Amino acid sequence: MPVARNNMVPDDRTGLPVSIGLVEDPLDGCSGPLWLRGGIAVISADGFEYEVRNRVTLCRCGASKNKPFCDGTHASIKFQAT
Numbered sequence: 001m002p003v004a005r006n007n008m009v010p011d012d013r014t015g016l017p018v019s020i021g022l023v024e025d026p027l028d029g030c031s032g033p034l035w036l037r038g039g040i041a042v043i044s045a046d047g048f049e050y051e052v053r054n055r056v057t058l059c060r061c062g063a064s065k066n067k068p069f070c071d072g073t074h075a076s077i078k079f080q081a082t
């Protein structure tokens with residue numbers, strides 16, 4: 001089962017708990033995405049603003065076909081964060 005390591009901090013703007021975590025899946029032997037919670041805005045390098053959501057997973061393996069978001073490909077390639 002994937003687990004996230006994160007540090008919760010309060011968000012004065014939305015009242016939702018805000019956190020950024022790293023998903024690790026030791027049972028499947030791989031590392032997963034960055035896990036953002038609490039309505040954190042995601043903006044691309046060219047300025048495109050994605051829909052703000054309470055929960056978002058961002059690819060950190062580089063293999064997603066739906067970047068910047070995770071599509072689960074990290075599991076099939078057994079991505080290992082270093």
Ligand code: FES
Pocket residue numbers: 031032033034058059060061062063064069070071072073074075
């Ligand atoms: S981290 Fe999931 S596809 Fe890259």
